[in-house]
Amino acid sequence: MQVHVTDGVTLNVIATPQFKTTSISIDFLAPVSTLGLSQRILLAQLLETSSADYPTQTALAKKLATLYGASYGVNVYRYGLINGLRFSSSIINDQFANGENLTQEIFAFLKQVIFRPLASDGRFDTTTFDRQQVNLIAYLKSLNDDKQYYAERELFDLYFKEKPELATSLYGDEPTIEAVQNTALYNYYQQLLTHDDIKITVVGDVDADDIARYVADWQLPSRTSGRQPIVYQRPVTTAVSESETQPLQQSKLNLAYQLPVYYRDTHFYEALVFNGLFGGTPISLLFKNVREKNSLAYYASSCFDGFTGTLSVQAGIDQRNQQAVLDIITEQLDDIAHGHIDSEVFNQVVASLINNHESRQDSPRAVINQSVLDQLVGSTVSADDWLAHIQAVTPQQVAAIAEQVTLQATYFLKGDESR
Template sequence: MREHTIHDFETGSLNVHVLPSTTYKTNTLLLHMRSSLDKDTVTKRALLPYVLQSGTEKHPSRKDIRHELDELYGATLNVDVSKKGENHLMTFKMEVANEKFLTDDRPLLERAIEMLASVVLHPRTLNDAFDKSIVDGEKRALKQKLASVYDDKMRYANKRLTEEMCEDEPFSLFVLGDSEDLSEIDEKSLYDYYQEAIENDQLDLYIIGDVEESEMETLISRHFGALGKNERKEKKVNKAVQKHRENSREVIEEQDVQQGKLHIGYRTYTTYDDADYFPLQLFNGVFGGFSHSKLFINVREKASLAYYAASRVESHKGLLIVMSGIESNKFNDATEIIFKQMEDMKKGNFSEDDLEQTKAVLKNQLLETMDVPRGFIELEYHNRLSGTERPLSGWMDEIDSVTKEDVVRVAEKIKLDTVYFLKGKEEAGNE
């Protein structure tokens, strides 16, 4: 695996991470703005990045922004919101061609940095408020996104499981916020919150490409210099809230659906900053993370009980989520066989070959992720979120060192929390 060295420096309250690399033909800029998940701000944060990318002082409309991106040889600008553990992230990403491969001498990278800074620091405003037409348009778009979740039953089931399982925890909040709260937001209240976020969020800017660290320090200082040093802002880490439920619970919901959604939540009591992080990743790989896993083979292939059956880990919260699509009258059979796969993992009823195959697949997946700038950044950002130093260069060795006993030990810590089942009304009496 290639050795990557990230160079860190600060410009005011902005933490900058530069990875000089000749691997990529483009230069990537990615800014994470991080705050705690909070009921009072989650909807504003879901809306804010889309408002910011819709107009700046210098480029007051989407059309103007698109024109500038076209001038930068088709550079791209994307925004997103996500949650990791008890953190809510707003993300701004730009990709621009490496000017070293072009025939003219336009300073593309500096113009891209200037563009990103203008989106984040110099939005289009009027009388200390955002442009009303932009805010209203993005509110409509967000409302449609929220409504569409109901129609995507897999996503809906995940949302409902999280709400039930993590009730009274920040993680229960939906990443896109709430429609009822959306109606209370206007151009003034959102702008006021924007100023708070710029002042108080943890700001991490990643720059990956064929770049020079010293030049990046100069350019970032020039264009992000408006971010003064906030001595009150600490580099805080939001530790995951860990709930202990004495008895697991079952939540059944009925809708007019063709395919039932059986989603099961477990508490792993293992997070990214724990020594057992990699044993948990390998547990998940053997249990349900890949196409050779127990859930896929035994629930879907052998028993034909599910249209799909898989599991995933939320490593900053300490959750394991099983997702399956089943016929509504197969609830008892499906849960029984899923629970058996978990018990088999706890008893060590899997082979060394299963573990070695999972190691190979996991390492290949990680290498593919690292080969993409955004993927590399997301893996490296785990350290920022958790306050842990786990260099990516050592990940392969850590995976190889995991033993079957390690996986069983991690499995034994896992506790069933909530079973959520969305079943069809027409089959309600057929279990």
């Protein structure tokens, strides 16, 4: 059930007895920018650990423990050009809590933590702000110890050189976060609370009218609403490549291609099947040929992002095999483009995609994500329609997709133990 709470604020309640918990998301949405993204990440860190009513992690954790270990978290996400700050929570159904009205209590809690931050005189509590800023920067540093993550970041820095806000890590940009001032962040948060589009989504064994009442109690002011652009069509540029040496045992090869197909446009389902066949599933050509046949990697896969028309490839390999792996990857693409597609493998890929899609209905988080996304793009695809679309895809169409793939960026993290 979808409710128009006020201009710019919608509530979507998906009532189902399937789960033992009720899951809630409150999303604040705005166009993406490097500064905005970093500010949101610092906000997430602050608001997840403190509020006026629960000034410390310990106070917050105790409150959540009284609510039978309800979860509460704040995170940041990006779909193409849209940036979301999400408050999320899940709590066990009242039936497991001796009849306590936990759903009502969690909404009261969320109201406190979102709208009453630990702040006074136009700034966040100084000690808390300073601590969380330091912690976030430390965390960003240690993320670089994850070499798969690091290599992907470097790749997208190359690929989105002209659009850096799409390359910025979802954990933030270190220099930007370092420069954020307390008062500026507080003002940004006030602005966000009053101006961002808000989407509230609830999945669980709940009564939609009850939820609507709890949300009405928040007295959210109306805001100017309008659908924001979400898709970024990146122009083709000259391919670039970069390589770096670090003292590692395993090297990482990452590639980014432009694939001008976008979320739910005419050829979207064809691109999904293409990606599944190329590297997006464990039965894909990359997995088969780089790993199983030639024993060159533990992981070798591809990923398709329909919000930016990007196909990326990642493989963890021995540094000596860089050229061999590159050749195999290119060969697989060429094979698909020439229509050399095994019909059994093709059918397996389609069946795998159907399995993944149908499985999402068993995950409250996946149901919430799809609901928000449907609203952002302004369309819905029923389970039956989705199935019909994916089953209608032909090998010829997939070959045509492969022909549109253009290599744009190559990043090689070369492992050299002697260094």
